């Protein structure tokens with residue numbers, strides 16, 4: 001049942017409202033429609049950071065033939081791929097997918113329009129982007145409109161990668177993540193790194209309510225050193241209600257963060273972690 005007035009469902013995962021019903025729709029309209037009032041904005045903050053990491057990774061000569069691909073984990077409808085490879089902003093995507101003119105349109109027509117829209121905004125420095133998400137309809141849409149070059153629905157929390165993802169992992173040089181830190185654990189990262197064939201860098205935005213330390217430790221075992229940008233936090237979205245806010249304040253305090261001016265002001269905040277190969 002659709003729950004609290006501001007958009008989450010009444011079901012909660014560890015205190016955070018769940019949005020499972022908007023993750024696996026045939027197109028992104030409900031995703032943007034539900035998240036707009038909550039001002040979900042983390043892909044906007046990630047856009048310049050991922051562009052920079054992607055450019056630096058592409059310029060890094062790892063001795064392997066071909067361009068390294070980006071793998072966006074928890075990619076959903078290909079939002080980070082859209083923002084990385086196209087001259088488009090998250091605000092424009094919100095406007096596009098919540099516009100009254102597009103609400104009654106069949107998905108096939110929206111997909112045809114999107115294909116043209118993104119092709120027209122493709123950047124000259126576009127890189128190959130693969131997507132991984134358990135929501136099959138979402139990644140199918142992203143693939144259909146040309147945002148992803150390949151898409152996979154393996155749930156690496158449950159099982160190792162299947163043959164198609166295993167083959168694709170050989171090309172991956174950068175893993176990106178927004179909005180997925182509450183869903184995946186070190187299991188997903190170790191499964192991806194076990195299959196890697198070229199140096200993999202990781203750029204991840206993770207809520208302050210979640211500890212990234214188990215993942216940092218796991219990455220260390222693969223020779224990846226993680227740096228945290230302590231200079232700032234990134235607002236992710238408004239809380240659905242007071243219950244969610246109380247949960248977040250307690251969770252960030254338990255992890256040693258100060259909620260003043262951040263979670264206490266009504267929004268989840270994320271931290272940015274960057275992992276690259278380095279000396280111990």
Ligand SMILES: C[S@@+](CC[C@H](N)C(=O)[O-])C[C@H]1O[C@@H](n2cnc3c(N)ncnc32)[C@H](O)[C@@H]1O
Pocket residue numbers: 023042043073074075076077079080132133134135138154155156157177178179180183184
């Ligand atoms: C909040 S959305 C984030 C989507 C997108 N990255 C963004 O920031 O707009 C979280 C996504 O994680 C996906 N997800 C949940 N569990 C997963 C898992 N085990 N492996 C991969 N994706 C998962 C969901 O299907 C959903 O699309």
